[in-house]
Amino acid sequence: MSTDGWQRLEHRLSPTDDAIDVVRLDLVADCDRITSLRALLSTDEIARADRYVFAESRRRFIVCRGVLRQLLGGCLERKPASLEFHYGPYGKPMLGSADKESIGLPSLEFSVSHSVNWALIAVTRRRRVGVDIECRDNKTPIHELARRFFSAGEAAELASLAEPDQRAGFFRGWTSKEAYLKATGLGLSYSLNRFSVAMNPRLPAQLLEVADLPDPSDFWRMIALEPADHFSAALLVEAARHETVCVRQWSVEGQDIPSPSKHHTPDPDWQQRRRSIVAVGYRDVGSNWLRVYPRPRSFRSRWNTTRGGTFVASTTASMRMTGPPTSKNPKTWAW
């Protein structure tokens, strides 16, 4: 059982179009693991790894890309080494059309971010997704960067926060902005002051304004994650206002991820397994309480019949699945 909301991943991911799997990956690895992950990379990826001057950067790239291949290969029932990545005009990695879809399932989407020895990999189906993780470095000149790169409203909100919240607020803003650039694939081609995000680290993350988009919360859901001490992270998922999406947090710290087999075997442990969910279409209504939002009729009836428990006061809640995660039964969760 996880104590920090990140459950050890011991099976293949099974993202659906209303569930986003976020994997926290420890990029520290011994020589054997680096060698076996390097063997999964394509020729151009190996060439890129070899161009890193520092061995540490090379190791981080190999581990991250190798595990990304394992995770996506597992979802698609394909060998990790056989996947082909293509790159958007601003560098966004994507699966080639032959790899993108497994039979009968919507296309697989993913996003990757790394900072120091941690990486986050978000995987879902059909929806655009962006994730970003940053180390809350004490030396970063937060106000100077905010004035230079953030919108005027964001810089003002940051300056208005209580002093102890300002550093966390800056990184909340930075990761939220990067998550938007990742999800859209625009990278730094899009000016950072053309859109605004919420800066207050005590309130839910939010995409507030985007040039030419009347109300971004009609299209996007921003979720703050807590990946590790001294790190901030944000996840942005394409979701209409009425849609319910959930986020499942997994942790990979050196363990092997089961490789795809030809026939899918049901996971025998689903009844016991706890999964961590950080958002189930919620809206925060204050600094301390979460409310499920929106609550479509069909979902509410299931929700009310689940066994009790109090849903308290943080952005994460451990929930237990009350049924296996099939496409017919994707939302039967209890806590």
Ligand SMILES: CC(C)(COP(=O)(O)OP(=O)(O)OC[C@H]1O[C@@H](n2cnc3c(N)ncnc32)[C@H](O)[C@@H]1OP(=O)(O)O)[C@@H](O)C(=O)NCCC(=O)NCCS
């Ligand atoms: C490339 C960028 C999308 C993110 O870069 P970053 O935050 O430095 O690095 P991250 O580790 O979070 O992300 C890198 C990953 O994003 C992915 N990526 C690269 N370009 C991308 C794009 N255009 N869209 C989506 N994802 C992209 C890749 O998977 C890459 O990792 P990989 O090549 O090892 O697989 C871009 O926004 C950037 O260069 N930002 C620089 C940071 C900055 O100045 N931020 C300003 C806030 S004050």
